[in-house]
Amino acid sequence: xxxxxxxxxxxxxxxxxxxxxxxxxxxxxxxxxxxxxxxxxxxxxxxxxxxxxxxxxxxxxxxxxxxxxxxxxxxxxxxxxxxxxxxxxxxxxxxxxxxxxxxxxxxxxxxxxxxxxxxxxxxxxxxxxxxxxxxxxxxxxxxxxxxxxxxxxxxxxxxxxxxxxxxxxxxxxxxxxxxxxxxxxxxxxxxxxxxxxxxxxxxxxxxxxxxxxxxxxxxxxxxxxxxxxxxxxxxxxxxxxxxxxxxxxxxxxxxxxxxxxxxxxxxxxxxxxxxxxxxxxxxxxxxxxxxxxxxxxxxxxxxxxxxxxxxxxxxxxxxxxxxxxxxxxxxxxxxxxxxxxxxxxxxxxxxxxxxxxxxxxxxxxxxxxxxxxxxxxxxxxxxxxxxxxxxxxxxxxxxxxxxxxxxxxxxxxxxxxxxxxx
Amino acid sequence: xxxxxxxxxxxxxxxxxxxxxxxxxxxxxxxxxxxxxxxxxxxxxxxxxxxxxxxxxxxxxxxxxxxxxxxxxxxxxxxxxxxxxxxxxxxxxxxxxxxxxxxxxxxxxxxxxxxxxxxxxxxxxxxxxxxxxxxxxxxxxxxxxxxxxxxxxxxxxxxxxxxxxxxxxxxxxxxxxxxxxxxxxxxxxxxxxxxxxxxxxxxxxxxxxxxxxxxxxxxxxxxxxxxxxxxxxxxxxxxxxxxxxxxxxxxxxxxxxxxxxxxxxxxxxxxxxxxxxxxxxxxxxxxxxxxxxxxxxxxxxxxxxxxxxxxxxxxxxxxxxxxxxxxxxxxxxxxxxxxxxxxxxxxxxxxxxxxxxxxxxxxxxxxxxxxxxxxxxxxxxxxxxxxxxxxxxxxxxxxxxxxxxxxxxxxxxxxxxxxx
Numbered sequence: 001x002x003x004x005x006x007x008x009x010x011x012x013x014x015x016x017x018x019x020x021x022x023x024x025x026x027x028x029x030x031x032x033x034x035x036x037x038x039x040x041x042x043x044x045x046x047x048x049x050x051x052x053x054x055x056x057x058x059x060x061x062x063x064x065x066x067x068x069x070x071x072x073x074x075x076x077x078x079x080x081x082x083x084x085x086x087x088x089x090x091x092x093x094x095x096x097x098x099x100x101x102x103x104x105x106x107x108x109x110x111x112x113x114x115x116x117x118x119x120x121x122x123x124x125x126x127x128x129x130x131x132x133x134x135x136x137x138x139x140x141x142x143x144x145x146x147x148x149x150x151x152x153x154x155x156x157x158x159x160x161x162x163x164x165x166x167x168x169x170x171x172x173x174x175x176x177x178x179x180x181x182x183x184x185x186x187x188x189x190x191x192x193x194x195x196x197x198x199x200x201x202x203x204x205x206x207x208x209x210x211x212x213x214x215x216x217x218x219x220x221x222x223x224x225x226x227x228x229x230x231x232x233x234x235x236x237x238x239x240x241x242x243x244x245x246x247x248x249x250x251x252x253x254x255x256x257x258x259x260x261x262x263x264x265x266x267x268x269x270x271x272x273x274x275x276x277x278x279x280x281x282x283x284x285x286x287x288x289x290x291x292x293x294x295x296x297x298x299x300x301x302x303x304x305x306x307x308x309x310x311x312x313x314x315x316x317x318x319x320x321x322x323x324x325x326x327x328x329x330x331x332x333x334x335x336x337x338x339x340x341x342x343x344x345x346x347x348x349x350x351x352x353x354x355x356x357x358x359x360x361x362x363x364x365x366x367x368x369x370x371x372x373x374x375x376x377x378x379x380x381x382x383x384x385x386x387x388x389x390x391x392x393x394x395x396x397x398x399x400x401x402x403x404x405x406x407x408x409x410x411x412x413x414x415x416x417x418x419x420x421x422x
Numbered sequence: 423x424x425x426x427x428x429x430x431x432x433x434x435x436x437x438x439x440x441x442x443x444x445x446x447x448x449x450x451x452x453x454x455x456x457x458x459x460x461x462x463x464x465x466x467x468x469x470x471x472x473x474x475x476x477x478x479x480x481x482x483x484x485x486x487x488x489x490x491x492x493x494x495x496x497x498x499x500x501x502x503x504x505x506x507x508x509x510x511x512x513x514x515x516x517x518x519x520x521x522x523x524x525x526x527x528x529x530x531x532x533x534x535x536x537x538x539x540x541x542x543x544x545x546x547x548x549x550x551x552x553x554x555x556x557x558x559x560x561x562x563x564x565x566x567x568x569x570x571x572x573x574x575x576x577x578x579x580x581x582x583x584x585x586x587x588x589x590x591x592x593x594x595x596x597x598x599x600x601x602x603x604x605x606x607x608x609x610x611x612x613x614x615x616x617x618x619x620x621x622x623x624x625x626x627x628x629x630x631x632x633x634x635x636x637x638x639x640x641x642x643x644x645x646x647x648x649x650x651x652x653x654x655x656x657x658x659x660x661x662x663x664x665x666x667x668x669x670x671x672x673x674x675x676x677x678x679x680x681x682x683x684x685x686x687x688x689x690x691x692x693x694x695x696x697x698x699x700x701x702x703x704x705x706x707x708x709x710x711x712x713x714x715x716x717x718x719x720x721x722x723x724x725x726x727x728x729x730x731x732x733x734x735x736x737x738x739x740x741x742x743x744x745x746x747x748x749x750x751x752x753x754x755x756x757x758x759x760x761x762x763x764x765x766x767x768x769x770x771x772x773x774x775x776x777x778x779x780x781x782x783x784x785x786x787x788x789x790x791x792x793x794x795x796x797x798x799x800x801x802x803x804x805x806x807x808x809x810x811x812x813x814x815x816x817x818x819x820x821x822x823x824x825x826x827x828x829x830x831x832x833x834x835x836x837x838x839x840x841x842x
Contacts, residue, residue: 193631197705206518208540208812209695209717210614210786213684215813219696223644263634274630275640276705281698282513283456284618284715284748285787286812288697289518294705296630327705366631392629 001354004140004420008133008411012404019407020112020400022048023125027105027114031151033088037064038151041087045128045149054135056147059168061159065151069164069171071144072135074418078143080174081417083131083410084370084381085124085181086153086160089116090392097394113397122398123180123385124149126407130414142419146171153370156329161370165377176344177374177381178414180406182388184259185356188348189383191243191337191364192372193268193298196305197328198312200225202280202321206289218291219280221321225293226278228315232271232297232308239269239302246340246362247301255361259388268364271308272298294327298366301335336372337364338380344417348384351412356405360384384409423774426561426839430831433554438824442533444470445546445823446526449535455510455575459486463509463542467549467570474553478568481589487572487580491592493565494556496838500564502595503837504799505552505830506790507545507602508574508581511537518814534817543818544601544805544826545570551830555838562838567595574790577616577750582790586797597764597837598794598801599830602785603808606777606825607680609768610803612664612757613785613792614689617718617726618749619733621646623701623742627710639712640701642742646714647696649736653718654692656732660723664784665690667760673781681783681808689784692729693719715748719786722755756792757784758800764837768804771833775825780804804829 012019022044031041042058045068049056060066065088092102092115100106102115114121131147138145148171150160164172183189202222205215239247246252253265273295280291299308316322339345340362353359365383374381386406390396434441444466451463464480471478471492478492487510514523514536521527523536535542552568559566569592573581585593604610623643626636660668667673674686694716701712720729730747737745759765760782773779785791791801805826810816 195631195706199705206813208787208808209697210616210693210719210788211682211685211688211808211811212693212695212719213688214682217696219699220647222699223647223696226641226644227648260632261635264632267634272631272633274633274706274708275638275702276630276707276709277702278640278643278709278712279700281696281715282515284697284717285616285695286512286697287695288699289515289814291699294702296706298631298633367629368631 002420004137004415005412008415009408011133012408012411016404019129019404023121023403024105024112026121026125027112027117028103030103031088031116032091033152034091036088036152038087039064039066042066042068048128049132052132054132059164061163065159067151067160067164068149070131070147071171072138073144074141075139076142076419078419079176079417080144080146081414082146082148082172082174082177083127083414084148084161084177084179085120085127086150086370087124088151088153089119089121093394099395110401111397111399113395115396117398118182118386118388118396119391120181120385122403122406126180126410129407130410133411134414140420141415145414145418146174148172150370157370157373161373165373173377174379176417177371177379178344178410179369179371179381179383180385180410181369181383182385182391183383184387185352185358185402185405186360187255187259187363188345188360189365190340190345190362191301192335192368193300193366194305194332194335195328195368196297196299196308197326198295198297199325199327200293200295201323202291204289204321207287209285209287212287215287218288221319222278222280222291222293225319225322226275229273229295231315232311233273235271235303235308235311237269237300237302242340243301243337251361252363256363260366264366268366269300271300271303299335301337305333332376336375338375342380344380344382347413347416348382348409351409351416352384355408426558426835427832429558430554430835431828434828434831441550441824441827442528442820444550445533445543448542448546449526449538450524452524453510454513454536455573456513458510458573458578460509460572461486461488464488464490470549470553474556476556481585483584484580489572489581489585490570491567493567494559495565496559496562498563500838502565502567503834504567504569504593504595504598505548506569506598506600507541507548508571508790509545510572510575511542512540512575512812520815528820531820532817533820533823534815536816538816538818539603539806539808540811541602541805543823544603547823547827547830548601550827551834554831555834562835564838566834566838569593571790577788582793586793594797595799598791598799599764599834600789600791600801600803601805601826601830602789602803603805603811604803605680605807606772606822607676607780608783609765609780610785611760611765611782612722613755613788614719614721615753615755616749616788617720617729619716619745619747621714621716621743621745623712625710625742628708630706630708633708636708637742639709642740643699643701643712643714646740646743649739650694650716652736653729653732654694656692656724656729658690658721658723660690660721664722667782676781677783688786690721692721692724720755722757722784725754756795758795758802762800764800764802767833767836768802768829771829771836775828
């Protein structure tokens with residue numbers, strides 16, 4: 001272990017109460033999206049940097065959803081690493097189903113509870129602290145480190161990471177990105193399937209409910225369409241060799257099933273279809289003249305959006321009553337990925353093994369994170385974070401020791417990437 | 423033709439513009455149900471009755487859903503005819519209409535607006551017929567009652583059902599004439615019965631990318647609906663005389679001309695309409711719940727009791743689904759004598775107007791006439807073409823409205839002057 005690594009671990013140990021207090025205070029500051037007002041949460045993070053005299057900026061394309069960015073140059077020339085995390089969280093849902101109030105930050109049996117603590121205030125807090133610790137030791141490092149804490153991740157990123165890429169590339173266009181989204185200690189993540197969100201509208205004439213001979217039912221057409229859409233799940237992707245190797249690795253498959261539930265390994269390489277919403281009709285006794293179907297497809301590696309859409313349009317030839325509109329990001333054309341055998345991935349594996357005693361398995365994921373902005377820009381982006389316990393559900397929580405471990409792995413990995421050893 | 427009829431026709435002829443204006447006013451007084459507030463339209467009717475010196479009774483168990491009853495007696499004893507219509511209409515989704523749903527516009531000989539055929543056209547006709555007959559009451563026998571109710575469209579409890587439960591004596595008579603849509607080609611003497619249930623499918627739900635983690639409530643909903651299709655094949659047992667009528671190609675042809683192609687074919691069939699489907703909260707979440715509102719129509723010769731075990735059997739294949747009947751227990755297919763006196767009067771009256779003799783037909787939907795049939799009162803329906811009923815841009819022909827008004831007036835006069 002390098003000298004800097006030892007110093008960082010000591011500082012993390014010595015400051016543990018402060019880091020835990022910071023995470024707790026962050027969780028106690030509600031930033032649910034929707035509605036997406038993250039001002040207070042961002043202010044807390046900014047105050048942490050301000051207290052250390054670390055220069056930072058707020059970039060707020062939406063006044064209620066500011067992004068926090070900071071950057072420093074190390075003593076020596078070198079590569080540019082970007083730390084990324086998001087400030088906004090899922091809405092809390094039904095507070096009555098929570099053991100502790102979703103915004104309590106309550107600590108019980110070594111776990112910290114609250115909406116967003118796993119997704120991803122644990123990770124974003126780790127990025128923030130990592131940035132501060134490395135800033136302090138910038139004389140021992142090479143290159144440049146950027147911190148990007150964004151709002152608007154949960155609803156697509158247009159005003160968060162996406163905005164920074166379009167308007168402030170100097171903060172995001174680095175050589176590598178490290179992100180603390182939930183991954184669990186067992187995995188490190190290199191890619192994501194692409195969501196393809198399609199809203200189908202079925203229109204028919206409509207009629208009285210007993211007059212079934214007078215009009216086709218928009219809802220019944222919708223149900224037929226839903227069945228036919230299943231065909232997309234049979235499409236056969238052709239991923240790159242290194243991805244094929246990864247997907248076939250029994251260790252990877254086991255890790256996928258363990259981290260995302262049994263069956264995850266089977267669907268990762270396939271198109272999946274979720275009918276998120278179906279809404280048709282006004283009243284029991286009217287034949288519906290309109291029905292809306294919102295389909296959430298996930299496109300795997302080695303298959304393009306165009307190929308999937310060709311299949312959809314082929315199906316729609318039999319449905320003249322149906323129109324379709326894409327509601328996902330149109331400019332995204334493929335699943336996003338970087339090398340599952342890349343340098344930063346190996347750095348993270350090494351440090352995780354040392355800190356936690358577990359070497360995380362490189363996997364791709366089903367859901368989407370802001371890491372895609374980097375990968376789509378050709379910049380490798382890796383995710384290592386806490387377990388997703390209670391994510392998007394109730395009783396979301398993180399073990400405090402796990403939070404500190406995530407922080408340790410991030411700090412050591414970032415330092416190593418920037419030439420500080422470890 | 424009697425002098426009474428000639429006088430009535432002359433009155434009708436002289437007041438055609440006023441008749442159309444009255445219907446326009448009714449169409450411009452929105453009364454969609456839900457929510458079912460009919461007061462504005464009811465007030466127009468009350469004004470017209472009071473203007474004629476009548477003293478209508480208003481029975482409003484729910485203040486925003488008034489029911490109107492008015493009656494008069496002829497100088498000589500005789501039979502009691504009841505006229506019935508409803509004031510509420512289907513709701514309207516504005517965006518699908520070419521003009522506002524409550525325009526009452528007359529364009530190219532057609533009058534537009536939600537409820538034009540179901541059934542403000544028929545209601546206006548019955549109201550005006552009642553007023554014209556009131557004007558000649560000295561020449562009629564027996565009693566004529568007028569009932570305009572609210573809360574019909576949802577089979578709600580505050581209209582005819584309430585009156586039958588609490589003011590049965592005001593509803594009962596020897597015969598009922600309704601102005602619900604039938605088309606001028608047909609007289610309706612019976613109806614199919616709704617059998618409604620709500621299915622709720624519950625699954626665990628998950629993030630939308632985690633399709634391996636849970637069943638999807640919306641996908642199961644699709645499978646449930648496909649399984650329910652089997653119900654369409656259940657055998658039915660209508661009386662032979664009715665079956666022969668349904669199958670008579672001459673009758674079927676005229677029914678389809680009047681009520682729309684395909685109408686006659688579905689009379690003896692079980693039909694299924696998925697009235698509402700609602701599942702999921704968000705595109706990228708696997709829905710944990712999906713709700714289906716299923717609208718079955720049972721033909722004459724099949725009861726709910728016979729269908730229920732089949733629904734139970736099919737639904738038992740779906741452990742994630744629960745189902746609950748929501749149609750009222752009283753619903754059952756119902757019919758009056760297809761050769762009854764009022765049927766014959768209506769057929770003759772229409773023929774006398776120079777139109778083709780209408781054929782007897784069974785209503786696919788449900789109307790309040792069932793309540794009279796259940797009470798043993800023969801009930802017949804003659805009204806507008808149902809072509810645009812419940813659809814956007816609902817409209818009727820102005821000349822058809824005036825025709826129906828003549829038939830309502832003359833048929834009622836014939837019933838109240840017949841030897842009986």
